[in-house]
Amino acid sequence: MPPLREAVPLGLQHVLAMFVGNVTVPLIIAAAINLPQAETIFFVQVTMFVAGIATLIQSLGIGPIGARMPIVMGTSFGFVPVLIPVAQTHGLAAVFGAAFVGGLTMALVGLFIRRIRFLFPPVVTGTFVLMIGLLMIPVGFAHAGGGFGAEDFGSLRHIGLATFVFFTTLCLHQYGRGFVSEMSILLGIAIGYIASIPLGLIQIGGVENAGWFQFPVPLQFGLEFVPAAIGGVVIMAIVTCAESIGDIAGTVNGGCDREPTDRELSGGVMADGLATSLAAFFGALPQISFSQNVGLVAFTGVASRYVVAIGGGFLILAGLLPKLGALITTIPDAVLGGAVIIMFGLIASAGIKMLAAVEPNRRNMLIIGLSLSAAIGLREQQELYANVSPGLQAILHSGLVPGAVVSILLNLVLPGRVKE
8 A cells, every 4th residue: 555645646656547438438328329328427426426335345345345456447438339229229228227137247257267268368368468458558549649530630729749758657657756656647737737728628518517526326326127128138248257367467468477366367257247237226327447547557557446446535535526437528538638648558568568478379369369350450440240140240349259259268278278
């Protein structure tokens, strides 16, 4: 546990790294079904509140639940393409009912992770982490251009601001000493925020309209168990466990320079699942470890779970104080883009580091190469599967899901697998 004068801003840094990504998901779902503004505000608020609780469970642990690692939890982007059709067809109650069952499925996978650990040797988990980094890098550049759907996407003010934040953060990290180097992401974002004010990128209307205090109400949107919705979400939940395992492995490798234990993997995946079910009860979307914070651990070298727990406390506070959460959402996308590009790149390099310990024989190289081909190729060529069902489209477009499936299957069927 670092001194509080260092741990508090380091925890805030973790929150800023994931905050916009965390609240973007409910905004996407709300826009897809034309949710009224008052319900949208509540939707975003409960998203922050639940992410904070899930982060505390994951970092500090409750009995066997939680990896007890510096892992920040947040709303999963992977479920969005599956949940939008459910929300449009059956409503939010069906979304949360399906997510509740999906969370229990994830927890069950975590409970028996020791029996299926053979599915995830270093060549597979290393490939997972590398895929996560490579697939997230374009998201960082989208933020740098002004954010998805920005009318002036790619304008000089967005690109210039992102470039300024990028080099400011890089210089602080490389040439700063001690605490300044560790805080480079937060300082880079703060300096970029100040620089964005004269550019007219700060919109404070949401802060003025937000209330001062509101406690999330459970079952605000209800729970409805629709079999068709549950089936797609459960499949996605099982595959998402691979992403969780990759994030845990990346965090442990980047922060501790070792492989995760069975206990850490089991507790981490169970925490993801139970947090997802808890989120559904409160009216929030599925929870999973945030990949950008994996990169932040590798970037700063600070692998204290207590720092992340402080970040979880900030998230809970933001969920109880709508004005505070609204203020944080005023950070321009370009500012975040300049910082997260670095973090996403470090996730990919963490995967490379993990794969460097794997014997580079023809078998392993084939697993790595074909997995990356499936992940990147299918994500970039959506027309190839435009005629399949929406649920299958969502799975293929995720990139990580087909890449994970290919790596697991190839490791099982190719000759020469190491018996553990």
